[in-house]
Amino acid sequence: MLLKDLFAVTMLLSIYGLLSATFFVAMDAVDVAFTEASVGAGISTLLLLVVISVTGRRERRVRHKPYAALFVVILTSMLLVFGTSDMPYFGSADAPIHNHVAPRYLNDSMQEINVPNIVTAVLASYRAFDTFGEVVVIFTAGIGVLALMSVSSKALSKSQPLNRPRGLYEQHLVIRIVAKTLFPFIFLFALYVQFHGDFGPGGGFQAGVIFAAAFILYAMLFGLDAATKVIKPAVIELLAALGVLLYGSVGIVTLLNGGNFFDYDYLLADPIAGQHLGILIIELGVGITVTCVMIMICFGFSLRRRAYEQKVAIRPKEGAV
Amino acid sequence: MFIGLANTWVAILLMMIGLYIVIAQGNLIKKIIGLTLFQTSVFIFYISMAKVEGGTAPIFSSDISIYSNPLPHALILTAIVVGISTTALALSLIVRIKEAYGTIEEEEIQGLDEEQD
Amino acid sequence: MIIAATLAIFCAMILAISRAFMGPTLYDRILAVNSLGTKTVLLIALLGFVMGRPEFLDIAIVYALINFISVIAVLRYSDSNQFKENSSENEPIGKER
């Protein structure tokens, strides 16, 4: 990473995301690849770009304190190589992980849960509480970003005082038309991913990211004001909370029905149907929260950026382009 | 021996590059990029261990008998989400730091802080 | 034949990556990333057939979409003021005491 241009580094990170996702496909981890593609190459690149557009793209000067860092890194890597030299070889079927807990998931989940995508079964039923934690993590991040970035409405005047040139996109016809034709398709696809997660790769998280990406695309092309008109930020906040609550309420209902937390067998009379219903609802909760939090984060960044640009523009230094 | 663990060691190499960037770089955004790299490499490490020779993706199909281990996949899905959440929060901190200090270079920020003391 | 195509796409990806590394301009990189994304879509589609489970083409679709969105995003934000060299601010904006 000797590049000084943060922009180039971001591009390379996006490539890294794409490549690692491809690697995950080659390693049979299709769900992970799905997520990594949309997160590593999509959302995180997007966020980095917004931030770089605020902070400036160039690193000031290269200043390394390489010796301490090198020492730590070499020590750690030696330890890691030492530790991994004992590990079972790559792909060997008699490694402990393939023989202790996982066989039950592979062999019995069809009878117990009847969801062909075993990763979904593990994620949403066997380890549903981890996934609940995951949703809460993303909710936390959303609230944290809001707490840090929210601009009071007073500070942000609605009419943009700085006379920005009409950006590339305000005048770009081709891309707007193409995007417009794409939107219905993207939403349809997101819905497919959301509800097809039981049978193939996908699920609430991935669908949420796709939804959010479509929405962010809309905001980028048609402006933030238009986007906030479609969904008010306050509504998004509420929906994000609602998603978490929806997920949790499944657990509460199972509690009230006399089962343990997230024991979907108690949702309906038929345990298998109960499992299906439970997984459906919690995936919906995940989807809603992820969509809203991603939109929330991107809006937060963009609004802050606009406020920042306004402040910059007020200064006598060369303001608008 | 070398073939059998090559995957793991490549993951370790990537991890260490990431860790080095986090520690050595002075630019806050680059630190975050290093952190992302570090985390993603750990994901690679996890996913590598889930692979079974001859297995396919753990999605049930009646004519397939060997699947890769689904549990690490489920764990890493969670971990990816955790990673992006951390990144988002860190980036929002960076924006605030830029607003408050006017720079995102570690050294300059520390200099500004010492000035104030 | 599928395997040959996979390898060819793989080579093409390597070439694209080296262009992304070399730059030299911003747009070269964007172009390289975009072209890499397209090739990744193909690679994933091909890999599905190589591994005998072509059901997982959803991932390829996601790639295509994400690729599109990220190129748009790159161009959108490369349009911003801060990307110019001389407009990086040196003084704090928010007076936070």
Add this chain to the structure above:
Amino acid sequence: MVSQLPVLQVILPLMAAPLCLLLKRSTLVWLFCLIVSFLSLLISILLVQQVSTSGPIDYAFGGWDVPWGIGYRIDQLNVLLLIVITAMSSVVLIAAKESIAREIDPEKHVYFYILYLLSLSGMLGIVATGDAFNIFVFLEITSLSVYALIAMGRHRRALWASYQYLIMGTIGATFILIGIGMMYQMTGTLNITDLSVRLAELPQKRTILTAFVFIIVGVCLKLALFPLHLWLPNAYTYAPSIVSAFLAATATKVAIYLLIRFTYSVFGPSLSFAAIPLQTLFMALGLVGIFVASVTAIYQTNVKKLFAYSSIAHIGYMILGFSTGTVAGLTATLLHVFNHALMKSALFLALAAVMLRIGSVQLSSMQGLGRQMPWTMAAIVLAGLSLIGVPLTVGFVSKWYLLVAIIEQGNWVVAGLILMGSLLAVIYVWRIVEVAYFKEPATAQKGDVLEGAAGGSTEAPLSFLIPIWLLVGANIYFGIDTRFSTQLAQSAAQSLFGVSP
């Protein structure tokens, strides 16, 4: 419903957090949080009773048996931590309303309370869970919310402190993730009980040792053990006062819990202490930490920072007890976890009151405060005495147990050094006493004092004095009547040695 207590303990604040968004009004949200927090306290008290009568409680999520699903396991060690966390959170929250109104913009109050509840539930989740990966997830919930909470401080340095903490914390969490991955690789399980069984019978030790080292380093980063403590002072100093009080009372305690849980329950003392010279290392680090941090504390001009360094020193005491590897030493550590939470929350809450009234916690601006805010300053003095370890306070009890444990091992030098460390504590506490009681009140307010906090600073409001004196009272009560705390700590320590092979 009784059998569901373990999950309710965590789920209650977790579900309450998003509900806060619906309430909107700051006061309402505060009241709601307070109720939730006290309910959790109630649940943890019930859990203490239940565990002490009928032994550890197991709880299986989703009805899946443990190695396959996620299980909670509440034993004597967990309940100790649960009760400390919930009690501290509840007491601190009483004072939150006034303090927050002063230090945080009104439109962010709701976010503050949500993040507060999330960090609370994250900590509870870490403590209650019996699944290694679940620990990681809840660790991240806590960490993310705490980063955001710290960054809400008024000073711009809060941002920088939060960023540093984020980098360190994320590296630590990722290290823990690597360690968990290696353990999983070798055993195929994530459940802690199952792990301990399968790790013990494993022939190859190299990977396990590496996993152990990674987890320990990761936990120590979170713990702010001496050479890895750099993030802590700034984070505690520039965070909003309430957050400082809450964190000082709970965050490092959770990390100590993780350390104990991993060394004793997962890896087992035979592997943890035999394979690496961990005991000697920790003893040395603990001692150096005590001295370096105490000496640094003496030179601080910001009282919050002073106590932050003192926290690092006290982590040193806890690590010393831990490093003995005996029941007595572990009892001392756990007792100190309990007692230190009492002292530090009292001190930081009192500082929050000072912040509320005079808008600064610089030592120089506290001149003559003993006359202006007699009750608050008296609380600081009493809690400070407890920090030193004066008899009849909790500080004395835990130091006494620590000394006994160390002398039991015949380690007189270390015992002497601990006493010297306490002398250093006398110096830094005295500095505050001197300024507050023996200097005339500053006539002209300093520039760095917030506007509106001018001149005649008066006593803190009752909403502060009640929790502060509750804590000070606890400091003295548990210093005299030590049955409750020592019994909790002792049974926890014994259970660890009983369980492990």
Add this chain to the structure above:
Amino acid sequence: MDLVISISSGICLLLGSFICVSGSIGLLRFPDFYTRMHATSVTETSGVALILIGLMILSPDLLVFAKLVMILLLGLLIGPTTGHVLAKAAYHNGLKPKLTKSGNEQSSVPSSERGGDISKS
């Protein structure tokens, strides 16, 4: 019948991958941004189309076929659009095509250095 299928798909795949590789070589070897762009965008569309058609012939069921068609449509829609936008953005921001042999590769005037050389550190 099988033979016909495998031969036709093989031809499509081979042609497609050849086109893709040649496009990438162009991306690497051509002298400036616009020529590189020309190389990739022209070849990419046809290469993607050919490879996907090759796979479509092989597809075992209708769902896979439909997904491949979707990818193809997306590719045909997105590829040219991004190319168009990219070229326009580059030109808009002052990146001049390299016209003569002696011309500097980054012939942009310093004031509009947005797209200028950065990475030569």
